[in-house]
Amino acid sequence: DIQMTQSPSSLSASVGDSVTITCRASQTINNYLNWYQQKPGKAPKFLIYATSNVQSGVPSRFSGSGSGRDFTLTINSLQPEDSATYYCQQSYGSPLTFGGGTKVEIK
Amino acid sequence: QVHLQQWGAGLLKPSETLSLRCAVYGGSFSGHYWTWIRQPPGKGLEWIGEINHIENHSGSTTYNPSLKSRVTISVDTSKNEFSLTLSSVTAADTAVYYCARGLLSSVVLPSIKYLDSWGQGTLVTVSS
Numbered sequence: 001d002i003q004m005t006q007s008p009s010s011l012s013a014s015v016g017d018s019v020t021i022t023c024r025a026s027q028t029i030n031n032y033l034n035w036y037q038q039k040p041g042k043a044p045k046f047l048i049y050a051t052s053n054v055q056s057g058v059p060s061r062f063s064g065s066g067s068g069r070d071f072t073l074t075i076n077s078l079q080p081e082d083s084a085t086y087y088c089q090q091s092y093g094s095p096l097t098f099g100g101g102t103k104v105e106i107k
Numbered sequence: 108q109v110h111l112q113q114w115g116a117g118l119l120k121p122s123e124t125l126s127l128r129c130a131v132y133g134g135s136f137s138g139h140y141w142t143w144i145r146q147p148p149g150k151g152l153e154w155i156g157e158i159n160h161i162e163n164h165s166g167s168t169t170y171n172p173s174l175k176s177r178v179t180i181s182v183d184t185s186k187n188e189f190s191l192t193l194s195s196v197t198a199a200d201t202a203v204y205y206c207a208r209g210l211l212s213s214v215v216l217p218s219i220k221y222l223d224s225w226g227q228g229t230l231v232t233v234s235s
Contacts, residue, residue, distance in 0.1 A: 001172075034221045043205055043225035044152065050214045055223070087152060091220040095171040096154040 002026050002090050006099035013078050014107045021073045021102045023066075023088035032092035033071045035064055038101075039084045047086075048073065080106050109134035113206045113226035115191075119233050125193040129206030129226050130186065137161060140209030141189040142222060143180060145202040153202075156180050157209055158189060196233045203228045 003026035013019045023033065031051040036044040046055050048064040051071060061076040075082055083106045088099040115127035129141070143155040156170035158180045170178050174193070182189045193200060206226040211218035 031215045032219050034219075036222075043228050044222075045225075046221060046223045049212055049221040050219045053212070053214055089152075089222075094169060095156075095173075096220070098152040098154070100151045 001095060002029060002093045002097050004088055004090055004097050004099035006086075006088060006102050008102060009100065010103040010105065012105045012107050015078055015080060017078045018074065018076045019078055019104060020075075021086055021088075021104075023071045023073070023099050025069045025071075025090055025092075028068045029090045029092035031067060032090055033064070033066065034089045034091060035062075035073050036087045036089065036098075037082075037084045038087065044087065075104070078104075078106065082106070109208060109224045111206050111208065111224055111226040113204075113229055115204075115229055115231070117230055117232060119196050119231065121197050121233060121235055122195055123233075125191070125196050125200065125204075125231055127191045127204055127206070127229055127231075128188055129190070130188045131208070132187070134208075136182075136184060136187045140211075140220060141166075141180070141182060142207045142209045143191045144205045144207060144222070145200075146205070146228075147199075147202045155191065155193075155204075158182055160184065160189075196231075198233050201231065201233045203230050205229075 005024045035048040038044040052064045085101045085103045110132040113129040140157045142157040158166040160166045177194045179192045207222040208224040
């Protein structure tokens with residue numbers, strides 16, 4: 001299985017800050033990387049596919065980048081509603097696997 | 108706009124069989140990857156498996172090797188539903204189980220799969 005490692009596991013930032021979450025794959029996965037947002041007690045919400053393509057309806061402050069093994073999710077101008085746990089997920093190999101999650105808290 | 112609604116028994120005893128169903132409302136049922144994912148309390152997400160339903164063909168399934176011997180995913184096209192069964196459950200199977208729709212995009216080649224719509228989740232607890 002392809003292992004996905006996220007860092008940090010949690011972070012705290014202020015409204016208006018820019019935050020970056022890192023996701024590293026155990027092998028190259030080209031651009032086969034997706035991102036999801038999960039709020040407590042809710043199902044994950046799909047945000048970004050193929051590294052950098054933002055799903056329709058997702059605010060433009062969310063962006064993704066990377067290639068090969070290393071990927072990032074950036075949230076510009078952090079908003080209170082962005083408080084959540086974020087997961088990366090690879091679709092390069094089977095089984096699909098997820099990172100361990102990054103919890104974003106608002107100061 | 109697709110909507111997934113799931114249901115099933117929430118409390119099982121060890122060795123029993125978990126059974127969940129997911130109904131799909133809106134959008135096409137054919138041509139997508141109908142998927143199950145689970146999340147143990149306070150932990151991350153684990154992909155269980157999927158069924159790729161193509162019109163007029165029986166669905167092809169792919170399972171996580173870690174669960175393959177105990178998992179079955181099937182579809183009922185007459186009801187636009189798909190289901191999950193997991194046999195011989197133990198406490199380690201306690202989790203919130205989600206159904207989801209997998210889509211393919213050709214923005215990268217060959218296509219990339221992503222999970223764009225999710226059910227509300229069902230907490231399944233295994234306890235004697």
